[in-house]
Amino acid sequence: MSIILTVNHLTKKFGYLTAVKDLSFTIEKGNVYGILGPNGSGKSTTLGIVLNVVNKTQGDFSWFDGTTTTHQALKKVGAIIERPNFYPYMTAIQNLKLVCKIKEVSESKIEEKLELVGLLDRKNSKFRTYSLGMKQRLAIASALLNDPEILILDEPTNGLDPQGIHQIREIIKKIASQGTTILLASHLLDEVEKVCSHVIILRKGEKLYSGRVDGLLASHGFFELKTNDLEHLKIYLEKHASFGQVKLENGCITAFLKEEMNAGELNKTLFDQGITLSHLVKRKESLEEQFLTLTKNKSN
């Protein structure tokens, strides 16, 4: 699998503040990556550095295995950072033509990309007349003009209304399904969970985790159980070798698995023990729960 971006021991200091601390990761072709982290965790700074608008303090990064300069590599990248930035007095078409000139690609794709983001009927309106959602969609169209190897999105749904958020997500999914590598920075966990296959989790500029979303916590999920005799069930489960922690909360038992077990198997075993369940759900921790567990563990 070809490598698109390698980041090695990257550090960025703003005066006394260390925004990114010794960060390393690689981005491989074809995956959808999420960079997760609370506000101020260094997501945008990291992207700014690899996009050549923020100067690094230490470390290095290379695009496409170091085969090209950063300047040339950026022409094969599509990126949107925070707010969409265009010339307010120019129309969508004029702005995109300018981007084509900068990226040195032909202007033939402008209409196609405007169509993709649903702005074709407003193509001759000035940028300043656009709503925030439209501006963000124009930014995506602009980032796609060169059919990039990788699309970098920094908080693409920030400040949008639910409809706008939905539109942007649909566009991202559509692009991902076409096989474009995507790097999505966000603090919205469900957003990342919905579209990403890999995550990089940052906190205060430090990497907590990078890898597949489902490998984030080596967990086998947990059961939510209800029955008439909760105490009896709890004692049984605590003795059972397959279970780790067992919690009783609000009339519901949550039992965390130490090894793989399916729901039917558990139901049968319990029934044989004379315990009849009124509620049985097997779940994996959501990304949010995993994220919180992870950040909590590291802070202890």
Next chain:
Amino acid sequence: MVRLLQIEFIKLWNNRASKVLIVSYFVLLCSIALVAAVKFDIGPIQFHLAEQGIFNFPYIWHFNSFITAFFKLFLAIVIVSMMANEYSNKTIKQNLIDGLSKKEFILSKFLTVISFALISTVFVFVVSLILGLFYSDFNEIGIIFSGLEFLLAFFVKLVGFFSFCLFLGILVKRSAFALGFLILWQIFESFIRGIIRWRFFDGETTDMIMGFFPLNAMWNLIKEPFTRLSAVQTAVNQMGEEIVLNYNVHWYEILIVLTWTAVFIYGSYALLKKRDL
């Protein structure tokens, strides 16, 4: 290089304010021809400015390049705002992300500055040539094309001044403040001149020292042409005075301005490179 100019052209020409200013600047350059129309006819006193020798070759090169250089303020506004707007719209960040290198970014602005200066010089050349052919008393080819060093000085003066504006635009990031800073700098130079003259040296040494300051160096390139007019000189001679002035364009003055230009452009690049956007 053409690509960089095209990029800058798209940015400027689609901005109505810039377009109006650029067009009015070039209209003003042509309007120097209107001087020819200045004509008083009050009974016995007949005065026709064009007949007073201001349009004589090679003096016309001096006179026109001196006068038209004042109009450069119009383009200064365009240049300062074209730089500062990139910051206020944050488009500079987007340009860099889209794949323009910092060097290319500065280069595209500098090329625009050169183009403006070049087009202005050609304009002044053409307008002066036409005016001269109409009104000049001397029409030999050798005389017509003598004194063209004033046009070179004009070009260098504009490039230097615009580079200064560019630098201020990057330094200050706000067009209004950058223009304010330009005026402030002018005052600062006069202030320094006053201090040096008052405390340290005589007039001549002061002039020499001031010749190294950017705005003063640009001003020195083309000396005022009025006292060179034969009519004025005659009048002064009658009063028993004599004006001794060296009107020529000196190579070291051009060198000083070119050095400042290099400093400003490199300074802009260094600033851009150092800053986090």
